[in-house]
Amino acid sequence: MRDGTGRPRMAGSNACRDRSGRDTGVMPELADVEGHRRLLAARVTGRTVDAVRVPDPDLLEGTTPQGLGRALHGRRFGDPTRHGKWLWVAVDGRQIVFHFRMTGSLAYCNPPASHDHDRVVFVLDRGTLAYRSVRRLGRVWLASDEHQVATITGPLGPDATEVGREGLERLLAGRRGSLKSALMDQELIAGLGNELVDDILWRARLHPRSAAADLEPGELDLLHRAIGRVLRASIRAGHVPAGPGWINGQRARDEPTCPRCGTALASGTVGGRTSWWCPAEQEAA
């Protein structure tokens, strides 16, 4: 199903578009959620809801299957919004809010087609939109307005795509812990997850356990540029880069090595997550 561009393509008579065809392998960091947002904007905005099916009511928050159907029937999808790993879309004033946690995706199918892991399905006047999730950790909320959306998401820092170099410096200045845990803190900067941060730090040649507030000006420059480059590349690809030129492309190998210098990668827990880095190039600050 992959076409190498991250863009969906038609697949014979089963015309579903979900950016990947995968499910368990989807990495719901900023780039993946941005892909879902673009799918909504391209296929779902302007469509009207005919009905709602909820194969797994456990994942529905703030309403019931019946309540969701009553609230949305006959209403029209508006423009989607993403902030960090959160995604929401107006439906005639109401808001549907999606979060994927560790797995999940959105799929647009026309003609309609069902899938084993469909949890909430919006039957549209043309096609269906399905929230899919294998591990059932994510949720779908119905909110009455934008204010309620903010309550659901909780406090979020600026989206990682919109943090400038000076903003980054300000955000990190007051931080006492490690650089990696700061970058993954959604209240500080929204959208970066474990794999994006490992790629960013590797590209910036900074150790994940570096003290967040102790970066020198040159290191801040490198970090800011690495965030921009990794996000642009991963959004373009539609997923977190995992090719041979990225550190996360090494993780599945028996003996992961640095794609730049060939040194055996080091790993350990930083910020509560398994982290990988090049011990030769990423020195602790």
Place this chain on the structure above:
DNA sequence: GCTCATGTTCCCCT
């Protein structure tokens, strides 16, 4: 059977 997994939340500890 075992361990590990991209995220978040909660609880305990320093």
Place this chain on the structure above:
DNA sequence: CAGGGGAACATGAG
């Protein structure tokens, strides 16, 4: 209070 560490959540892969 800020941050670290661990467990929990649910399911599948290796």
